[in-house]
Amino acid sequence: MTVQAPYGTWPSPIDAGLVAAHDGRPEFLGAVGEELWWTEPRPHEGGRRALMRLPADGRQPAASVLPPPWNVRNRVIEYGGLPWAGAQRATGGPVVVFTHFGDQRLYAVEPDAPEGVRPRPLTPLSTVTGTGLRWCDPVVLPGRGEVWCVMEEFTGPGHTELRRLLAAVPLDGSAAEDRSRVRELTDDAHRFVTGPRLSPRGDRVAWLAWDHPAMPWDGTLALVADVTAQGTLARARAVAGGPQESVAQAEFAHDGALLIASDAGGWWNLHRLDPDAATPERPDRARRPLCPREEEFAGAGWKIGQRWFAPLPSGLVATLHGRGAQTLGVLDPESGELVDTAGPWTEWMPSLAVVDSRVAGIAASPRSAPEIVELDTRTGHTVVLASRHEDHVDPAYYPEPQIRTFTGPEGREVHAHLYPPHHPETAAPDGELPPYVVWVHGGPTSRSPLVLDLEIAYFTSRGIGVAEVNYGGSTGYGREYRNRLREQWGVVDVEDCAAVARTLAREGTADPARLAIRGGSAGGWTSAASLTSPAADEVYACGTISYPILDLSGWVDETHDFESQYLESLIGPLAECPGRYRERSPLNRAHRVRSPFLLLQGLDDVICPPVQCERFLEQIAGRQVPHAYLTFEGEGHGFRKAETIVRAVEAELSLYSQVFGLGRTDVPTLELHT
Structure with missing residues (x-):
């Protein structure tokens, strides 16, 4: 029997703990002789990466080779790289080398x-x-x-x-x-x-x-x-x-x-x-x-x-x-x-x-x-x-995505994945339009994959739609599509996301009064830029901004080496167009913020350091804009600890509950300050 309830108020068995437990994915798969090895996330073990070994005989399951606190990651170019390799020997079994995140040293281990x-x-x-x-x-x-x-x-x-x-x-x-x-x-x-x-x-x-x-x-x-x-x-x-x-x-x-x-x-x-x-x-x-x-x-x-x-x-x-x-x-x-x-x-x-x-x-x-x-x-x-997939909840609660191509300014194509609200036992009253959140991927030279994501399911199963936008500059669609963002960061990405949001509202898919935007890293930049840009005026009712770039001029000297000159192509040569750096920075357009927002930041982030958020909040102070700023000890660029992920997901839902008038009481209330 289907129960009627307003969008955004639906009950769901997918809680933030489940989202956190299954955050991340296997990575860096390789062969050692006839064995397979890889790294795997452990959110409940402080976010470490475990080194996994699958014996060649197929009779034994994969097992973690190293106990906590061994963390098989490295910080080369800060985003890291392949952290292990191995080789078989004539006797004694394999020898495997790996990098340990805690001290960045290279280690050898002979598991047999x-x-x-x-x-x-x-x-x-x-x-x-x-x-x-x-x-x-x-x-x-x-x-x-x-x-x-x-x-x-x-x-x-x-x-x-x-x-x-x-x-x-x-x-x-x-x-x-x-x-x-x-x-x-x-x-x-x-x-x-x-x-x-x-x-x-x-x-x-x-x-x-x-x-x-x-x-x-x-x-x-x-x-x-x-x-x-x-x-x-x-x-x-x-x-x-x-x-x-x-x-x-x-x-x-x-x-x-x-x-x-x-x-x-x-x-x-x-x-x-x-x-x-x-x-x-x-x-x-x-x-x-x-x-x-x-x-x-x-x-x-x-x-x-x-x-x-x-x-x-x-x-x-x-x-x-x-x-x-x-x-x-x-x-x-x-x-x-x-x-x-x-x-x-x-x-x-x-x-x-x-x-x-x-x-x-x-x-x-x-x-x-x-x-x-x-x-x-x-x-x-x-x-x-x-790493066989297991359904920890009834898969009837999973979203049913749609692959869409929208039309942006000047008729350009904008690729996106649409996840409408979905619940096997609950439907909204006739005539009601759902709230939607535009998800912006990081990079910006990256892409949102079309895969099961329990964090998306967390929202869609509660009656909140999600639109992942692979805006101009994303990978997967050729160099010409990637190059759309050259010197246009803060313009093309903002316009493409707004075009998707406006189209969803215009076609009657989303409630135009209950649209939000969220993203982390470069996605945090686009989210903040969207809340301060004339190109997205009055589109979004609120936003969630995670470990963002907010001050372009400052970020050039504050970030790590790998991306320290990234803005030369995304914005333009600093020596030739310093005004562009000032004009596009959300920091310098903070006076345009009208919508409530949530700011999330890891205190150990060296890619987008906390000082970016702190300067932005100084500009917001006294402007009567409801907002919250949550920081997390021991977290860098991206959240890996289970407790951090739970707090962030629940805080985001609380923001939407307050701004969209959902009245949810099943998550801690996020205190918004002005």
Whole structure:
């Protein structure tokens, strides 16, 4: 029997504790021999990342290798990178190296050793904890007795006083007390580098590099060097890439050819090239596109070590591809034939592992959370190996999303996912329109995936709709769509989100008086900019702003190195257009804020530091705008602890309850100040 109740007041079994318990997803999947390893979130263990191991025999479930407080993450470029790698040995089982978030050191562990799991440090303890030395994207080379990886070394107290290069760390632990035992494989000529990828014979190595002010989706170089008998690198040279070409990934095929994902044609497509003949100036001499399509076969490199494609020993290539969402396919590089994986999964993460003819990945759908899935390329069969999705509530409460394309200013397309209010037993009275919240993803060069998200279900099952907007600048739709945001941040993103909100109101999908906007990081910027921009006047009744950028001029000097010159492309060269930085900053338009808002901030955030919020609140003081500011000890950029997530989700619902007149009493009342 269906019960009638106003939108936003519906009861729901999806509480904030359930949202927190299932926040995050598996990441950095890889193979060690025939075993699969990956990292997994633990919100109820202080937000640490556990290192998981799945035995090859299939008779034992995946298990965490390291007990708390071991936290397998790193802070290279602050967003981190591949934090572990392993290799099988002739005897004694595998050796695995990993980075521990607490001290940023590189450790080795031999999980099958008789004395048990006892990690031992491989790198020195930094004199300034967490800022001196950092490591990521490792490759274990037992034959050489080394780990080759990215080294990030701070040379001074400032956020941008550092160098990055490829380094070799001894596996015997001799560098744990002696920095001089770390061999530098390259110089620091490039500001940013990814980890090394060795050829099958071990005689060559490839990596990516780029320099300020470019971001990795703007322009990168694919570099190749010869590996000498002494383990040094020789004849390093660029073979692809440039200022207007983003190479997102480079891997050697099993025949020694180099495979790259390049957007030289406007879309990240796969290419095969001969490293001996290739140069960035004459790519046509040695480069062959493998499957030219107006689809993305890669994505934005926010974390070092992501893997969108993986060569198989047979010569086939497992690859993600698509417009918007990416699915897993198997490509025959000779014929160009691409066969997609069967199954219910609609979104695959950039984390592929190969074991002989089998490919493992992390996949999800609107009805399932991310799972570890294996594809047998010989039979085409797929099976869930680990992290199997479980319905912790009746799936009838899950939202039923719609893929929409809206029309923005000047007729431009705006991609979005619509999640209408949905409840199996409750409906709103006839004629009532629901409240909607526009969700803005971070980045801004990123994308909202179309997958089951219990935080979205938390709201939709209560009668509040959600619209995820992949505004101009988002990935998944080609370089031209990404470039819409160049020098237009705070304009195009604000306009596109407002266009979606206005259309929902105009077509009778949403209540025009009960629209909100929310986002974190760059999404927090767009949310705050929307509450202060004439382009979104009178659209939103309130907003939730998490760990945002609010003062562009200040942020340039306050943020970390990776994004310290990001605004050169998003806003424009600071030296040439300083007024644009002032005019677009929500800080300098705080007088335009009329709508109530909630501000959420981690106190350990070095990407968008708390001072951004503090300055904004100084400008708001005395303006009689209802607002709340919640801060969280021990949280950085993005929330990982269960208790933080619960508080943030419930506070957001309380904001909407008060502003939309929902009268909910099942969450703590958020105290709004003026």
